[in-house]
Amino acid sequence: MFFVSEIMEKAPNNFVSALQEMVYESLTKLQIPFKRVKTEEAITMADCIEINQKLDMKMVKTLFLCNSKKTEFYLYITTADKPFKAKNFSNALSISRVSFAPAELMEEILGAKIGAATVFGVLMDKENLVQVVFDKDVLLEEWYGCSDGTxxxxMKVKTELILNNFLTYAKHIPTVIEM
Structure with a gap:
């Protein structure tokens, strides 16, 4: 059985990455409340379902994308149940076709490894290389469920606080698309 801890409302005592530490420092500074759980390494959708049940929310799907030249980057946040179609994404933004960015670029730009992509990764993007793109359906949810960078x-946070407070603080104004 997949381990999911009891719900906590404080930052971890020890951080496993610079990004994770920045996440909790930022939420504290912005006075954004959160609920979080610690888990085994979440790999499958079944793992995410157990996390969703514990936190009573729906985890978002966060994809790190780039153009073929690897010069334009997108952090696409959608609902977990929607399949990703690069053509539809590119058409919605009127851009050339995108693909998944290489793992090493995700780690370099967002400070996260594969499986840990999160909106909080923009804290590491000091050069504003990444355009944050939300599927409008994510914004219909009261709660925003995501990784803490690991x-x-x-954790779960009020969606409106991610959109209005956190992203403003991180200097990444999102684009909203319908897919």
Whole structure:
């Protein structure tokens, strides 16, 4: 059985990455409340379902994308149940076709490894290389469920606080698309 801890409302005592530490420092500074759980490494959708049940929310799907030249980057946030179609995404933004960005670029730009992509990664993007793109359906949810920058820490935050407070603080104004 997949381990999911009891719900906590404080930052971890020890951080496993610079990004994870920045996440909790930023939420504290912005006075954004959260609930979080610690887990085994979440790999499958079944793992995410157990996290969703514990936190009573729906985890978002966060994809790190780029153009073929690897000069334009997108952090696409959608609902977990929607399949990703690069053509539809590119058409919605009127851009050339995108694909998944290489793992090493995700780690370099967002400070996260595969499986831990999160909106909080923009804290590491000091050069504003990444355009944050939300599927409008994510914004219909009261709660925003995501990784804390690790594959073993997940949290829920009010969606409006991510959109209006956090992203403004991180200097990443999102684009909203319908897919």
């Amino acid at each position: 594959t073993t820490g997940y």
